[in-house]
Amino acid sequence: GQNIDQPTEMTATEGAIVQINCTYQTSGFNGLFWYQQHAGEAPTFLSYNVLDGLEEKGRFSSFLSRSKGYSYLLLKELQMKDSASYLCAVTEQAGTALIFGKGTTLSVSS
Amino acid sequence: GAVVSQHPSWVICKSGTSVKIECRSLDFQATTMFWYRQFPKQSLMLMATSNEGSKATYEQGVEKDKFLINHASLTLSTLTVTSAHPEDSSFYICSARARTATGELFFGEGSRLTVL
Numbered sequence: 001g002q003n004i005d006q007p008t009e010m011t012a013t014e015g016a017i018v019q020i021n022c023t024y025q026t027s028g029f030n031g032l033f034w035y036q037q038h039a040g041e042a043p044t045f046l047s048y049n050v051l052d053g054l055e056e057k058g059r060f061s062s063f064l065s066r067s068k069g070y071s072y073l074l075l076k077e078l079q080m081k082d083s084a085s086y087l088c089a090v091t092e093q094a095g096t097a098l099i100f101g102k103g104t105t106l107s108v109s110s
Numbered sequence: 111g112a113v114v115s116q117h118p119s120w121v122i123c124k125s126g127t128s129v130k131i132e133c134r135s136l137d138f139q140a141t142t143m144f145w146y147r148q149f150p151k152q153s154l155m156l157m158a159t160s161n162e163g164s165k166a167t168y169e170q171g172v173e174k175d176k177f178l179i180n181h182a183s184l185t186l187s188t189l190t191v192t193s194a195h196p197e198d199s200s201f202y203i204c205s206a207r208a209r210t211a212t213g214e215l216f217f218g219e220g221s222r223l224t225v226l
Contacts, residue, residue: 033214042116042203042220043154048212087153095207097144098215102153 002026004101006088011107012078020073020104022088030094034062034073035087037103043087047073075106083108113137114206116218123194124226130190131221133204139184140206144215145177148201157202160187194225 003025012018024032031050035043049055049064049071061074073086085105089098113136123129133143141162146154158179159167166179178190191198201222205215 031213033212040201040220040222042217045212045214045216048214091213094213095142097156097159098205099156100146100154 002090002092002099004088004090004099006086006101006104008102009105009107011109014078014080014108014110016078017074017076018078018106020075020086020088020106022071022073022101024069024071024088024090024101026090026092026099028092029066030091030096032062032064032071033089033091033098034060034071035089035100037085037087039085046086078108080108080110082106114140114204114216114218116204116221118221119219120222120224122224122226125195126193128190128192129194129223130188131202131204131223133187133189133206133218135185135206135208135216138206138208140187140208141184143181143187143204143206145179145187145189146203146205148203148220154203157189162187191223194223196225199223199225 006022034046037043047062054063059076064071085103087103088101115134117132143160145157147157148154156169157172160179160181162181168174181187201220203220204218
């Protein structure tokens, strides 16, 4: 079976750091993706991990541990515009669709 | 970057009618496109995989006779919701994978369907 878990909601303040966790159990693994989705809009790509370790891209970083079936998305220097839903997704085989978690709604306040 | 365009963005229809949603890859060829559905405050659920020149592959629980998918060219896939009912009201999003190093999916803008 497939199961991707992430917290439903998180809150943080401007300028802070927030970590959104994701655990997954899938029959195969060919990469983990993080997407950002604002209400009523399509998801936009944030990061990709296929090997263990940390990938850093500006204010956003993503970490993967394949042995633990665990990933996190780290957002630094939070801004109000970072208020959105963050989706963790896994692809089981190359070329196949992404399987999405339910998303974490992040609210950033001033 | 790769661009996927979806049309229409919004559509309102009467119960029992059919609605067609188009998904185009604008600057790359997509042999495979994916159709997702998203209900309010829920995540994206894969409906079907659209394969150019062949039949689509539907996920369990998705009625292939109700959600008709056609992928006649390398840049166009269409989803037709037939005999729509209010419970079909949802956000439908198509996606495609361009030849990038990460293989991420690029998403269309989404189509919000409201069935009255």
